[in-house]
Amino acid sequence: MEQNDPITQINAKDIRKIYETMLKIRMFETKEKDLIQTEQEGFAHSYVGEEAIATGVAAALRQDDYITSTHRGHGHMIAKGGELGKMYGELYGRTSGYCRGRSGSLHIADFDLGVLGANGIVGGGIPIAVGAAYSIQLRKSDQVAVAFFGEGAMNQGLFHEAANMAAIYQLPVVFIVEVNHWQCGVRYETVYHPSVIENVAIRAQSYGFPGEKIDGNDVVEVYQYAKKAIENARSGKGPYMLACYTYRIETHFMGDIDIRPADEVNEWRKNDPIENLERRMVKAAIMSGSEMEEIRDSVSTQVTQAIDFARQSSKPEPESALEHVYS
């Protein structure tokens, strides 16, 4: 690393933002894991360990670009600029939430930020991103749509349908595959042929657009590849796929049983995307330890305030459940 570390090619302000975003996701999820098992209801899926992907991709996007997200979507939302208070508000089922507290973790969306929704159906968001890209093309806009999904979703027929349509219409869409090694309680080795497993992005080739495997725990690499893929789409050259190899540090949902060997999880903990970034920032003299401390404190305060905000906000009236069936 050191002097030739590509991190030095990114300006300090952007790196600072990236670091802060990754911390936001980490601290949000770490608190959430406790809250959902104590004072909230429902289910939530932790993005811990995968922060570099949402953060690196979103850093390369504009606010008016679109993303579709997944059941493991908190990270995507935060990276795209989501407000922590409104997110906790939703998780607490309060009127302050993004969906006024009616939909919970699986369905956070903010259309003003281009977030077309987390999605409770595995793979459900992929054709929606492709449809957004179709709209972009029809409107002659220079926006881009990004579909986030896991390697588990990539076996849905929907992925095939969406990828093919994106290719034949040359749509401005980027497919971000988060290969986190576990499909709920099933190893990804179980659901992929050995010839595909080392690089699931080779599937892109069969549709006629580029696909690359990258290190999903290296935010600098994610950012640089995402930039390339997004600019490719923005300039009318069509879809792109990045298979970001990472690991789901937590269980499938917060509080779920864990059948994974402890050694395997611990090995991946040593490859923590945030600690990796911190080490590199120090080595490249981008940020000092005390500056990092300052950012950590600030994010921690933001998270605490967001939780307080959510706790204090009102619960929806039962009758509000009847609203918005139709527009």
Place this chain on the structure above:
Amino acid sequence: MRKIEFRTAVREAMEEEMRKDPLLFLFGYDVGEYGGEFRVSQGMHAEFGDRRVQDAPINENGMVGLGVGASITGTKAIIEIAFMDFLPMAMDAIVNQAAKFNYTFAGQRSVPLVLRTAMGGYIRAAEQHSQCLENWFVHVPGLKVVVPSTGYDAKGLLKSAILDPNPVIFVEHKFMYPMKSEVPEEEYTIPLGSADVKREGTDVTVIAYSYMVHLTLNVAKKLEKEGISVEVVDPRSLVPLDEETILNSVRKTNRVVIVHEAHERGGWGGEMAAIIADKAFSDLDAPIKRVGARNTPIPFPAQLEEFILPSEDRIEAAIREVLA
């Protein structure tokens, strides 16, 4: 007034709205140069070109999913899936995505999508090309379901469906495409949720939609000679439902037959009968009678298909039963 085919009326509705809205597009397999499986979109590709009238791969779920994504980001999709039997391939996009978005995201964005499809038998198309599945969608909150019986109704209702901010399942009928009806040259719309009394009568109300309206009108004409006066009410859309027009008719005639081509078991007739029992029970002089397809798949050869699907004879028998 000029008479045009049902399919032409549907095409005119799309063309008129697409000329006004450059971000409205028609998407489906065969809708392009081929002109649609039932020739509904004939000539449209020549006028509007690619992307506005776009052929799709055969991937129903992906097609509707694309339509949802496009319809929440500033454009509007009309998706054509020629046979309703293929809609089960697209159930996630319809039921979990299109129907839910406005509700789930608390009104942040509605899905102004129209899904055009064709139901029905009587064309010897067998088990996988003859079904009427409209009630599956009636069951899902967030969807509107339109079932026109004439070209005039289809044109006015489709224009309303296109202008509606919600997802609409617009169900045409294969057998009706060549049927001609009077359709004015000038533009008009028909609001969703407005039933139409297709024939006034005093002895019995027959609630029927889509192609069943035509069978019922034939029966009504026949029974008139015996002095039996049949009122035929066409709801035109099942969601929203014009309960008032229907219940007013029931209160007038006090006897009800509900006719639909879909299978009787679990069909829309059960829902309609329940509404009448709930809101006009004391007005009834006889039990409500339903006529629908018998509860089997739809077989291919004429003598079997005709035995399974509703016929004028079965409608007539049901009317006589409630009048007995």
